[in-house]
Amino acid sequence: MTQPLFLVGARGCGKTTVGQALARTLGYEFVDTDSFLLTSTGKSVAEIVAEEGWPGFRARESEALQQVTAPATVVATGGGMVLAESNRQFMQENGIAIWLHAPAQILASRLSASPEEGQRPTLTGKGVTDEIVDVLAAREGLYRQVAHHIVDATRTPDAVVEAILIALQMARAS
Numbered sequence: 161m162t163q164p165l166f167l168v169g170a171r172g173c174g175k176t177t178v179g180q181a182l183a184r185t186l187g188y189e190f191v192d193t194d195s196f197l198l199t200s201t202g203k204s205v206a207e208i209v210a211e212e213g214w215p216g217f218r219a220r221e222s223e224a225l226q227q228v229t230a231p232a233t234v235v236a237t238g239g240g241m242v243l244a245e246s247n248r249q250f251m252q253e254n255g256i257a258i259w260l261h262a263p264a265q266i267l268a269s270r271l272s273a274s275p276e277e278g279q280r281p282t283l284t285g286k287g288v289t290d291e292i293v294d295v296l297a298a299r300e301g302l303y304r305q306v307a308h309h310i311v312d313a314t315r316t317p318d319a320v321v322e323a324i325l326i327a328l329q330m331a332r333a334s
């Protein structure tokens with residue numbers, strides 16, 4: 161099985177961190193749509209949003225999704241990738257989508273410890289905790305809708321990788 165694996169979920173759920181470890185374990189390529197945009201445009205998310213607004217960024221990340229998708233590749237998406245129906249359909253039809261699920265409190269604590277403001281400019285103008293509550297309320301249904309598998313992302317990155325492998329029935333005896 162070498163279908164692309166798409167990691168979806170809110171900011172801070174660990175798509176980038178877990179995605180790298182998952183790709184290493186499987187011997188897959190790893191690509192992160194935000195890093196891809198940083199390399200291809202030379203601009204951070206905050207810079208793209210300042211110049212083109214969120215609609216400009218959303219159009220670029222949708223293009224990036226299509227460009228980076230390839231066999232035997234783990235794709236860490238940005239938290240808002242699921243907002244576009246076309247992106248949800250693309251992920252459902254072209255690979256396996258895995259939702260890294262974690263409650264707002266855990267996401268807020270991770271994001272407060274590592275805000276990375278250049279890559280995570282504010283979405284609502286609110287503080288981290290209030291914003292993540294609002295964002296989850298708006299998006300959880302979309303993550304659920306697109307996901308082939310839902311994995312508990314509150315554990316260590318290695319444990320999350322293991323849970324993904326089990327969900328995919330790719331766990332190896334070791």
Ligand SMILES: Nc1ncnc2c1ncn2[C@@H]1O[C@H](COP(=O)(O)OP(=O)(O)O)[C@@H](O)[C@H]1O
Binds near residue numbers: 169176236273317
């Ligand atoms: N399973 C985990 N347990 C503890 N901390 C984590 C976990 N996954 C990610 N983190 C930390 O949370 C922050 C956000 O992780 P990241 O992988 O960038 O999330 P995302 O790409 O989903 O926004 C980073 O500081 C990362 O080290």
Ligand SMILES: O=C(O)C1=C[C@@H](OP(=O)(O)O)[C@@H](O)[C@H](O)C1
Binds near residue numbers: 170171194238239240
């Ligand atoms: O939730 C969002 O709308 C976003 C999440 C970010 O990615 P991470 O989920 O990897 O932090 C990044 O794509 C951008 O700041 C928008």
Ligand SMILES: [Mg+2]
Binds near residue numbers: 175176192194237238
């Ligand atoms: Mg990320």
